[in-house]
Structures are given as structure tokens and as C-alpha cells.
Amino acid sequence: MSVAGYGPPIYDPQGSGPGWTPYNTTYLQQPLDWWNPGQNAWQLTAGTLVGLQSIPGLVVLYAGWMKHKWSINSAFMAFYAFASVLICWVLWAYRMGFGSQMLPIVGYPNIAVDINYQLSQSTLPATGLSQQFPQATMVYFQFVFAAITIILIAGSFLGRMNFAAWMLFVPLWLTFSYTIGAFSIWGGGFLFQMGVIDYSGGYVIHLSSGTAGFVGAWWIGPRLDIDRIDAKPSNITLMLVGAGILWTGWNGFNGGDPYSASPDAGVAVLNTNICTAMSLLTWVTMDMIFFKRPSVIGAIQGMITGLVAITPAAGVVAGWGAILLGIGSGTIPWITMNVFGRTEFMRKVDDTLEVFHTHFVGAIVGGFGTGLWATAEGCSSFGITNPGGAIAGNGKQVWLQIVGALFIIGWNIVWTSLIMMFIKFVCRVPLRMSDEMLEVGDYAIHGEEPYTFAHYNRSLLGGSGGRDQHHTKGSDSEKGSNPSEILHGTDPHDRGQEIGAPAGMQDPRTEIKLD
Helix, strand or coil: CCCCCCCCCECCCCCCCCCCCCCCCCECCCCCCCCCHHHHHHHHHHHHHHHHHHHHHHHHHHHHHCCHHHHHHHHHHHHHHHHHHHHHHHHHHHHHHHCCEEECCEECCCCCCCHHHHHCEEEECCCCEEEEEEHHHHHHHHHHHHHHHHHHHHHHHCCCECHHHHHHHHHHHHHHHHHHHHHHHCCCCHHHHHCCCCCCCHHHHHHHHHHHHHHHHHHHCCCCHHHHHCCCCCCHHHHHHHHHHHHHHHHHHHHCCCCCCCHHHHHHHHHHHHHHHHHHHHHHHHHHHHHCCCCHHHHHHHHHHHHHHHCCCCCCCCHHHHHHHHHHHHHHHHHHHHCHHHCHHHHCCCCCCCHHHHHHHHHHHHHHHHHHHCCHHHHHHHCCCCCCCHHHCCCHHHHHHHHHHHHHHHHHHHHHHHHHHHHHHHCCCCCECCHHHHHHCHHHHHCCCCCCCHHHHHHHCCCHHHCCCCCCCCCCCHHHCCHHHHHHCCCCCCECCCCCCCCCCCCCCCECCCC
């Protein structure tokens, strides 16, 4: 390695001479003041934990959450987005979000693949801040946050979005929406200068993904009626695996944002787990009170809302603040999902995995709670000049949090709509798959099938000879089967979802009504 201030690397395989090192290591002369191996190690570890939240965390969570005929497509939308975001990130997007200021809302687009840039000290030029690790570490750490944001948006689109449209949506939304929020709040933009607090992405990630997901779902249109009525997850056990990865990975999500292995990082990690546990328990309690049974899917939703709510506040609130946020995130999103979400107005938008309630509403709870319960000590430990929130006598912070939320919401409504219109009307790429493809699912899109349930789609396509006939249905008389039963992979005992049941929970009193 050679960076400014370092001498050339010295390899001494014979193990002799001054500065002897083992055969496979590099001796660095003239170490810089900014270089701290421990800080770099923690930042790379935190980034890797966040990466694991996406792959495999959300990949397997989506695969298990969706019905079996959508498992592959749902998982692959996440897998594709992770790769696509990385290439866009290093070619132009990182420096739009964290580089030199071009406008109060965005930095200049530029590459982050030059070796001298990657080896230099990490700096956020518009903030005047620098870190004790190389720029390459910061680029990677911020990439995994950008990637998971877009993967969260996918949760609103699953089960019907045209994959070609998704391929276009990912780089466009990253460029014209994510980078704007990231620079405005984190990179030194106008909301950063105003003093809006967003510790790890309650606004930049969750509020933006919840807004974009809901708006995008409206533009795309709904799933097939049968897929909305019969929406049983294909594998709840697999969902729990993905949820567990998501939860533990959040230690890096929030613990990495002080950009150092500081005391505040420990506070952030502990508060993250306190809030998440409190939110899960509150959600399950709500289910028990109103539906008389604990829903596993509901518990996962409560876990997610807890993770979302603590994100803007993680290291600036005390432990009691994390508990209060957990109670809020276990009740308010529960009410919006199970009461407001059941209204005719909300049902017009097919938000597949209820991202609006878990991420939009959860982020509002967290952002507002940060304005209320941020402590002066936590803010100081995090390295920001805010004198705390309302609890510390700084009621102005509540209004700053509201201003930040309104900007993120407004920007994402406008730009998500513009991007969807561009894909649909300028690129002439349909946003939604055809009904014929939606009836088949994974096999029609990818030519592949999830798990071992091959007979469902192959029967639909007319047996083993139908592999290339992606849009044909099986004969009504084939093996004496009803094509509707073959189509949906159901048996006479399958159950539908009643409006009054918890989200994702199948009510045993309601029979499926097949088309």
C-alpha cells in the first residue's frame, strides 16, 4: 500500500533486518496520525453486519413471507438490487451523497474507484468531519445502507412488478432520491446544518423507503385478487431465520454510525435491542388482546417497527427512551396496520408487505420520539452540537424533526412518481407483469421453481412438455384436476385472509374464494 504520508511497503520474507515482518504481511513506514486499525476493523465489521441484513437476511425473509409461487422472484429482487446498487454507488452515487457539495441537497457525482482515493483518509468534506479509517471503508459502509433501503422498497412491490422495470428503478431511485436524503441529512446538506437528528437512517432509509414503496405500489397497481386473498407465507420458519439475521445485523446498522468503536456505539447497540424487544412484546400483547392469539408474523412486524423506531434515536436517547420508543412502535403501527390499513382507501394501494406501516409510520414514531427524548449527554457523545430534545429543554428539536420528515416525504412522493412515469411512458417498459405471468409466478419469470413444489407450475404448463409454454394453462381434464386448484397450489382446506385478522395471519373462519 502507499498513501500520502506512508512509505513504500517492505516485504522481508527472510525475517531479517529492522522492521521484520512475517512473509505474508506488509510493514508500513511512517504511520499516519489518522490510522487506527481497531476503528477500521469495527467499521468493516459493522458494514458487513448490515450487508448480511440484506443478503441473506431480507432475501430469505421475503422468500418465506411470500406464497410459494413468488419465493424466487421476491428473493431475487433483493439479490439483484444489492449488486446493482454497489456498481452505481462506486461509479457516481457515493460522492453525490457524501462528497463535496454541489447544491444544498446533493454533492457532485464522481467515481470512488481510484486507488489513491480509496486509500486516503475517510472524510465527509461538506461536514468538515474525518474518520480514523480509509475512504474505501466509508464507501462500503454507506453502500450497504443504500442497498438495504432499496431492498426495503421492494417489499411493497413484490408479487407483480415487472423485473425489467425493477432493473431500471433501482439505479434511478438511488440517484435521484436516496442520494438527496443522504446528503441533506448526513453528508452536510441543509438539514444537517439545521440540526435534524437522524442517528442511523430513520429518515434517510426508513421514511424514504416507506414513502417510495407506498407511492410506487400505487403506480404499479395491485397483485391478482387471488394473491391478495390467499397470501399465506410459504415458510414461516424461514421468515424467522431472516428476521433473526435482520435483528442481530442491526447491531452494525446502529452501532457503526458513530464511525468509531466509541462508548456511544455501545449505547446504540444496547438501545437497539431494548427497543426492538419492547416493540415485539407490545405487538404480541396487542394481538393477544384483540385477536386472542399470538401471531408469529405479527411478532416479526413488531420486531421490524422497533428496529425502525430506534434507528433515528439509537445513541442519543437513554435506555428508558428506548423502552418508550418500543411501546410506541409496538402500538401506533399496529393500529395503523390493523385499523386504518383495513379501510377502503388504504386497500386501494397494494403494499405487499405493509412497508408503509412498518417503515413510514415506524420512522415517524422514531423521528418524533427523538425530538422528544434525545439527551444532551447522548448528543454530545455522538459528536453533534444539539442540546438534546424536549426532555432536555430543547423543544425546538421536535420541530426540526418534523421539518426533516416533511422534506423526505415530499421529495420521495415527487421523485418516485417521476421515476415510475419515466419507466412507463418514456422507456415504454410496463411496471406490472401481465396477468398470465402473474398466474404462474416464478416459473414464468425465471424458468425456475422454489422448494420442491414443481408439480404446481408444471401441471399449470401442461406437464413436462410445457416448460417453454410460459403463458399456457393446463387442460381442465388433466388428471381430473380443477385448473383453478392447480393454478394456485391450494387444497380444499386452505384458508383465506379475513379483513379483521392481524396482518399476514390467516383466519380459520374464512374460506378461499377461487376465481
